[in-house]
Amino acid sequence: MAQFSLSDSKYDLSKLRSEEIFWRDHQTWFQDCGYMLRPRYMPDWKPSWLDNTRSIEHEDAQPLLRGDIINDATRLSDGAYVTLKILKPSVHPYEVDIATFLSSKQLASDPLNHCVPIYEVLRVPGDDDKVIIVMPLLRGWDEPEFETVGEAVDFFRQLFEGLQFMHKHHVAHRDISILNVMMDGSMYPDSWHPCDRDQMRDNFLVPAKRFSRTERPPKYYLIDFGLSRRYDPEDKAPLEVPIRGGDKTVPEFQKDIHKPRNPFLTDIYYAGNLIRLGVMKEYKGFDFMQPLISDMVQDDPAKRPTIDQVVKHFAEMRKNLGALKLRARVGPRDESLGAVRDFRHLFATIKYTLKGIPPVPIR
CATH class of the missing domain: 1.10.510.10 (Transferase(Phosphotransferase) domain 1)
Structure with missing residues (x-):
């Protein structure tokens, strides 16, 4: 069913993949910022399928498709689903400035504006070369x-x-x-x-x-x-x-x-x-x-x-x-x-x- 065609014999879905560790380790910080990650990324997560049912049928068995840079979350203030994207200014030094300019207040109301809205920019604590932009789920x-x-x-x-x-x-x-x-x-x-x-x-x-x-x-x-x-x-x-x-x-x-x-x-x-x-x-x-x-x-x-x-x-x-x-x-x-x-x-x-x-x- 899943688009990434995983099978239990090839992947141990009860363990986070390497690119998922960042999200688990920063779950509390994201929550403090107003964004709740899915259950798989809770610090105390335990697989829900240990009753011998097929893991692939469970929501929390689904690893991220591009977990090295992309995750999703629920915005706590209104329940909206959002996308979280990791950016490295050392690699793309202009991306944040251009993205926020194009979705700035003075431009956001233009009906011709089809640039993805940037809701917020989060600075990852302890890492000067990692920021998170918050966008709608698309x-x-x-x-x-x-x-x-x-x-x-x-x-x-x-x-x-x-x-x-x-x-x-x-x-x-x-x-x-x-x-x-x-x-x-x-x-x-x-x-x-x-x-x-x-x-x-x-x-x-x-x-x-x-x-x-x-x-x-x-x-x-x-x-x-x-x-x-x-x-x-x-x-x-x-x-x-x-x-x-x-x-x-x-x-x-x-x-x-x-x-x-x-x-x-x-x-x-x-x-x-x-x-x-x-x-x-x-x-x-x-x-x-x-x-x-x-x-x-x-x-x-x-x-x-x-x-x-x-x-x-x-x-x-x-x-x-x-x-x-x-x-x-x-x-x-x-x-x-x-x-x-x-x-x-x-x-x-x-x-x-x-x-x-x-x-x-x-x-």
């Missing part, structure tokens, strides 16, 4: 899959808006990739378990309840500003020595890696390539995006559009998409049983239409 932008073209169109819009917001405030992300875009829990009224996002948080054996994106539209967020940089507003075309992020395919990084490049134009490639690989390559029905995406991923950075031009082009293209196209079912390119899914989708479409739910989700 999940991957593509889980579950899109059901309609309109749902994907809403994703494209929010991604472009978020990048436009960053560039407007003279910040280049420099690492937009499939892993660095996420969404909130709007679709999941009771949240989900951080170690298996298909399951309930409080009852690991029960599937997490969810609505479609059309019914409960999510907000998408850009995350991870470890490679991001903020530039002087007077510098309209800054140059920066490339740093390879998660997407290794950037054309201008394939030759002369030491030649400074305009990071804003690289961001355009990153965003376009995310859509090309994460949506258009995986699903049918997005040929209408081809002209724009082709422009965004051109080999010559100077020929790529600015983000303002991308937003304008996309808005014009969106006007030409009718309700029938927007409500059309999104199908994986390699799917089977498509006819059966089309039949089911017809009933969902009728339901949404009768309820007056628009084909492109509106928050």
Whole structure:
């Protein structure tokens, strides 16, 4: 069931893994700061499955997926679920400043802001090179899959808006990739378990309840500003020595890696390539995006559009998409049983239409 495919014979789940020790040792401090970790990280934790039941079926048998830097917690003040991320300023000296700037009070209310909110920055006692940023609990932008073209169109819009917001405030992300875009829990009224996002948080054996994106539209967020940089507003075309992020395919990084490049134009490639690989390559029905995406991923950075031009082009293209196209079912390119899914989708479409739910989700 669990996404990390553990088996009792291979792992002793009754013992914390090395990357989990930090969280247990700092549990009391986190609690004093207002955040409660899950039972597995209590100082006096004892496995709940010592009655000879299968350990993998128990919530406290689930080790962290990226325990070296990521954990989740419950905020004691209001019960909200949050993500805790460890940062090392010696490795990413600008991340905290940029992340907190983008979620600062004066910028947080901007509807175009799709940068992950930073609720708080915690300084780990006794370690000058370790801080914790507190963020909302998020999940991957593509889980579950899109059901309609309109749902994907809403994703494209929010991604472009978020990048436009960053560039407007003279910040280049420099690492937009499939892993660095996420969404909130709007679709999941009771949240989900951080170690298996298909399951309930409080009852690991029960599937997490969810609505479609059309019914409960999510907000998408850009995350991870470890490679991001903020530039002087007077510098309209800054140059920066490339740093390879998660997407290794950037054309201008394939030759002369030491030649400074305009990071804003690289961001355009990153965003376009995310859509090309994460949506258009995986699903049918997005040929209408081809002209724009082709422009965004051109080999010559100077020929790529600015983000303002991308937003304008996309808005014009969106006007030409009718309700029938927007409500059309999104199908994986390699799917089977498509006819059966089309039949089911017809009933969902009728339901949404009768309820007056628009084909492109509106928050």
